[in-house]
Amino acid sequence: MTRVLERPAAGGRTVEGVLGRAAAELRVGRMVWRREMIHFFRDRTRMAVSLLQPMLFLYVLGIGLARLFAGSGGGTRAAGDYLLFLFPGVLVMAAQAPAISVGSSIVWDRQSGFLREMLVAPVARSTLLLGKCLGGAAVATCQGAVVLASAGLVGVPYRLDLFAALLAELALAALAMTVLGAVVAVTIRRLQTFNTVLTVLMGPLLFLSGMMFPVGSMPGWMAGLTLANPITYAVDAMRHTVLAYHAQRPSTMLFDPVAWGSWHVPLGLELAIVGGFSAVALAAASRRFSRTG
Amino acid sequence: MFTVRRQHAPASSAEPPGTPPAILATGVRKTYDGMEAVRGLDLTVAQGEMFGFLGPNGAGKTTTIAMLCTLAVPTAGRIEIAGHDTRTAPRAVRRNLGLVFQETTLDVELTAAENLRFHADLYSLPTGTLPPRIDAMLDLVGLSDRRDGLVRTFSGGMQRRLEIARGLLHRPRVLFLDEPTTGLDPQTRAQVWTYLREVRAREATTVFLTTHYLDEAEQCDRIAIIDAGRIVAQGTPAELKSVLGADRIELSTGDDTAAAALLRERFGLDPTVGERGLCVQAEDGARLVPALCAGLDVPVYEVTVTRPTLDDVFLHHTGRGIRESTPVPTAAEGL
Structure with a gap:
């Protein structure tokens, strides 16, 4: 019985060794990513139910508030504007549930034992975590894409380039939220504690993201907190991407871009902030994950 | 007494000289927060051996296994797996x-x-030969017909068998089984063991297992008993049992005093008189019984011959350890 298999050199000092190692890590990352996708698509009930909340926000709370604006003197134009304003935030919200569920899946894997199967494998732990986060972000983006499909109802034109840009921004926002969930998951090991902490954390993350009301209309303390929230920049970036393709530019203060003092934060920097936050948080989570037994 | 050849002789004899042992641990210690969980452990397991690792709860078993599978780093000492x-x-x-x-x-x-496929990805097994390998492993543990069934719907025994198949998928040198049959009913337990023997026969893997069932330990080529962080006994089941000495013969007779004198005189034995009758230690007790019955002039009502079991070995070693760790309880009790 042959027991020795062709394997990349363990030390990885040669070029082939390094490439072999990289290929092996890539394969593991893809496997972890795929597992997240399989889990998500096998659980149809969860998929349907988690779509309910963002839809409720957009079409019940959104329409309700929009009509309130219309009634209080803004006219029908204001009602439409508010729905358009709310739309990017709702996309982020749709992505939120599956994104943070990656955190609970890490804690759950620990509880159910599968984490151990992965931890004793000859792979880097950071690869496992990265695969997990990218998988979660991909699932979250898919979920957001379903809400995005209803964009026409709030007056967003169906254009391929716009949708591609929105999906890319959504994916970035999803990654940021996934990584945040992962940071909490590798710090708190008890499932019950984890769920409580994350629920408490996710509330302010959404409410203080300029998703429902513009930063410009917030009192100082609230604006300060909102500007410290990376999700704010993701929502704002998406809002202005939508606006760029919108036929009539609404001129209300709703769409004033996020500003530091009087300086409007450009779109590129906004995306860089979200990306930078994800990278730093991922590095921190991965360091912590590598240390734990 | 213990010259009986084991059915599964360690495969080490077949390995070329210079092949490193499957497991080699020397002077391994592990300290957690000032507590010594493992204090100087030496262990050698040859390639192809089935090795049983026994010990009471809290003896350092789990810590040792964690160190052997790189999940914990020893405070001192050295561990080598397949070199x-x-x-x-x-x-x-x-x-x-x-x-x-x-x-x-x-x-x-x-x-x-x-x-199994995810396991193959984790261990970067070649994809070309993977499907037949997966089929072979499922066949080995009798799960071929449940290939595409969700594991959620599997019974405890089936899940255990699938884990064994998965553990073997990447052709490891050593298969670690930590209480593989705990929580399974006796029938399922027997079935898992049937597959384990099949695994040994087909894959020639070294098997290192912990168990709370002494009948399972009996099936191992060699056994080590750990207590209080140290190995207190190591050897084949027969060797370990021989440490306890000969068989025990218990006799119930019409006149114990007379019988005791006769045993001394005619058989050269050293009987002790207890409440339940006489008790003697002798080699090959079962063969001695007919001679005893014929040679004693007093009526013999009952004869019991007990061979030392691994149970006795375990109690002997760990029992002594427990007494050592609590030195003078009697003085306090006397007050």
Whole structure:
């Protein structure tokens, strides 16, 4: 019985060794990513139910508030504007549930034992975590894409380039939220504690993201907190991407871009902030994950 | 007495000289927060051996296994798995290990085949030969017909068998089984063991297992008993039992005093008189019984011959350890 298999050199000092190692890590990352996708698509009930909340926000709370604006003197134009304003935030919200569920899946894997199967494998732990986060972000983006499909109802034109840009921004926002969930998951090991902490954390993350009301209309303390929230920049970036393709530019203060003092934060920097936050948080989570037994 | 050849002789004799042992641990210590969980452990397991690792709860078993599979780093000492140092080459060690833990580590939301495929990705097994390998492993544990069934729907015994198949998928040198049959009913337990023997026959893997069932330990080529962080006994089951000495013969007679004198006189034995009758130690007790019955002039009502079991061995070694750790309880009790 042959027991020795062709394997990349363990030390990885040669070029082939390094490439072999990289290929092996890539394969593991893809496997972890795929597992997240399989889990998500096998659980149809969860998929349907988690779509309910963002839809409720957009079409019940959104329409309700929009009509309130219309009634209080803004006219029908204001009602439409508010729905358009709310739309990017709702996309982020749709992505939120599956994104943070990656955190609970890490804690759950620990509880159910599968984490151990992965931890004793000859792979880097950071690869496992990265695969997990990218998988979660991909699932979250898919979920957001379903809400995005209803964009026409709030007056967003169906254009391929716009949708591609929105999906890319959504994916970035999803990654940021996934990584945040992962940071909490590798710090708190008890499932019950984890769920409580994350629920408490996710509330302010959404409410203080300029998703429902513009930063410009917030009192100082609230604006300060909102500007410290990376999700704010993701929502704002998406809002202005939508606006760029919108036929009539609404001129209300709703769409004033996020500003530091009087300086409007450009779109590129906004995306860089979200990306930078994800990278730093991922590095921190991965360091912590590598240390734990 | 213990010259009986084991059915499964260690395969080490077949290995070319210079082949490193499957497991080699020297002077291993582990201290947690000033508590010494393992205090100087030496262990050698030859390639192809089935090795049983026994010990009471809290003896350092779990800690030792964690160190052997690179999940914990020893405070002192050195561990090599198939010649690879767990500290300097943990990846090489992990590639050579198959692990089946006490609690299940399967993904129950996936199918049996998917669990194996993910394992193959984790260990970067060549994809070309993977499908036949997966089929062979499922066949080995009798799960071929449940290939695409969700693990959630499997019974405890089936899950355990699937884990054994998964642990072997990457052809490890050593398969670790941490209480592989705990929580299974006797029938399922027997079935798992049937497959384990099949595994040995077909894959020629070294098997290192812990168990609370002494009948399972009996099936191992060699056994080590750990207590209070140290190995207190090591050897084949027969060797360990021989340490306890000969068989015990208990006699119930019409006149114990007379019988005792006769035993001394005619058989050269040294009987002790107890409440339940006479008791003597003798080699090959069962063969002695007819001679005893014929040679004693007093009526013999009952004869019991007890061979030392691993149970006795275990109690003997760990029992002594427990007394040592609590030195003078009697003085306090007397007050």
